[in-house]
Amino acid sequence: MxxxxxxxxxxxxxxxxxxxxxxxxxxxxxxPIMVIMQFVRDLNLLDKILGIFQPVCTFLGMRKRAVFPLxxxxxxxxxxxxxxxxxxxxxxxxxxxxxxxxxxxxxxxHAVIEDTFIFVAIGVNGWILLGSRIFAAIVITxxxxxxxxxxxxxxxxxxxxxxx
Amino acid sequence: MVNVQQIFKRGLMNGLKTSWELIKIIxxxxxxxxxxxxxxxxxxISKLIxxxxxxxxxxxxxxxxxxxxxxxxxxAALGAIASLTLSLxxxxxxxxxxxxxxxxxxxxxxxxxxxxxxxxxxxxxFVSSIxxxxxxxxxx
Numbered sequence: 001m002x003x004x005x006x007x008x009x010x011x012x013x014x015x016x017x018x019x020x021x022x023x024x025x026x027x028x029x030x031x032p033i034m035v036i037m038q039f040v041r042d043l044n045l046l047d048k049i050l051g052i053f054q055p056v057c058t059f060l061g062m063r064k065r066a067v068f069p070l071x072x073x074x075x076x077x078x079x080x081x082x083x084x085x086x087x088x089x090x091x092x093x094x095x096x097x098x099x100x101x102x103x104x105x106x107x108x109x110h111a112v113i114e115d116t117f118i119f120v121a122i123g124v125n126g127w128i129l130l131g132s133r134i135f136a137a138i139v140i141t142x143x144x145x146x147x148x149x150x151x152x153x154x155x156x157x158x159x160x161x162x163x164x
Numbered sequence: 165m166v167n168v169q170q171i172f173k174r175g176l177m178n179g180l181k182t183s184w185e186l187i188k189i190i191x192x193x194x195x196x197x198x199x200x201x202x203x204x205x206x207x208x209i210s211k212l213i214x215x216x217x218x219x220x221x222x223x224x225x226x227x228x229x230x231x232x233x234x235x236x237x238x239x240a241a242l243g244a245i246a247s248l249t250l251s252l253x254x255x256x257x258x259x260x261x262x263x264x265x266x267x268x269x270x271x272x273x274x275x276x277x278x279x280x281x282x283x284x285x286x287x288x289x290f291v292s293s294i295x296x297x298x299x300x301x302x303x304x
Contacts, residue, residue, distance in 0.1 A: 004202050011202055012195075015247070019194035022246040023187055026239075030186065031179030038175030082277040089279070103278040107271070107285045108264060108292060118238060119259040122245060123252055132300070133263050136292055 025121045033117055037076070046071070060105070060138065061145030066098045070105060077111035097148055104144050109137035186239045193236070193243035197228060201247065220261070220294075221301030222254055233262040234290075235269065253304050260300045265293035 004011070040046060053071055054064045062070070069088055073081020085102060088094045094102075112130055120126040200206045210224025217224050225248055233241030241262050245255055268289075272282050 003204075006202050011199055015195040015198040018198065018247055019191045019243065022194065022243065023183075023190055026186055026190070026242070027179075027183045030183050031176065034179030034182055035172060035175030038171050038178060042171045042174070078271055078274045082274055086277060099278060100280055103275065103280055103285060104288065107275055107289050115238060115263050118242060119255075119263070122242065122255060124256050124259045128256065128300075128304075129259055129263055132260055132296060136264065136296065140288070140292070 022122075026118055029117050029121045030114075033113060037113070040075075046075075060101060060141050061148070062098045062101050063095065065093050066102055069094075070102050073102070073106040073110050074112055077114070078106060081106050081110060097145075100148065101141055101145055105137045105141045108140060109133045189237065189239045190243040190246075193232060193240045194247050197232075197244045197247040200228070201225075219301075220297040221257055221304075222297075223250070226250055226254055226258060229258050230261065233258075233266045237267040237270070238262060241266070256304060257297050257300045261293045261297040264296050265289035 050067050050071060054067050057064055057067045057070060065088070069081050069084040072084050081102070085094065085099060089099065112133065116126045116130050119129055197206075206225055206228065209227065212224075213227045214224030217227055226245075229241050229244040229248070229250075232244045241258070245258060250258070268286060272286050275285050276282050278285075
């Protein structure tokens with residue numbers, strides 16, 4: 001039995017041209033996004049956006065101050081969100097329930113701009129992608145929030161502090 | 165005042181850095197999957213896993229995309245998608261599934277920093293990924 005169904009040179013040519021095309025498509029999208037995000041970050045546009053989203057936090061069962069780590073995670077990614085959560089915990093700003101809900105939301109829905117656009121680059125409808133992700137994150141976070149044990153709602157956050 | 169030019173430059177540098185990170189992942193994966201495609205191996209794995217993949221409206225060979233995405237990251241999955249011949253519906257289902265759950269190893273390490281059970285979070289992601297794929301197949 002022949003191991004390969006074609007010659008090695010054909011496989012290499014196919015890989016080279018194919019990966020080159022894929023990368024050009026992605027780079028054309030990634031670079032403009034990165035430039036835009038840099039402007040959002042450096043011009044502190046985020047502060048202005050934060051206010052609009054505070055009611056969303058309340059709706060999801062979090063306190064208003066959870067809006068910052070939540071939004072950072074949604075836009076820039078898990079690692080950034082985690083960094084800000086750790087910072088906020090140190091400053092006694094978040095309750096255990098807040099952190100729990102933020103985590104649930106963020107693992108399902110983070111870095112939405114980048115993650116969505118890399119699939120848009122290969123022809124997927126970004127609205128379906130983004131919509132399903134946000135919808136699922138909201139529903140699941142709401143469920144967790146509703147069933148979160150009342151007794152733990154005001155629990156101390158010392159155990160989290162020691163981890164960070 | 166804010167220096168627009170400098171912000172632009174920094175954004176551009178970030179974009180180039182990210183692009184380079186992507187290239188380092190996508191190219192090897194693309195080579196790997198293209199090579200695999202021309203061996204009997206992918207065919208064999210496809211047949212083995214296709215009954216399950218059918219439930220999600222996917223062909224057996226697209227399982228390699230899920231494996232790449234779950235284990236490595238979205239860019240690796242992208243490399244795999246590009247190197248296979250898949251329909252737009254299949255790609256959309258894969259994209260939805262993978263946007264719910266990807267880069268398990270790295271992101272689990274990150275979510276550890278949240279200070280809550282990572283196994284629960286990982287389980288939540290995996291299950292929602294499968295359910296999302298199932299629903300997407302029904303709706304699309």
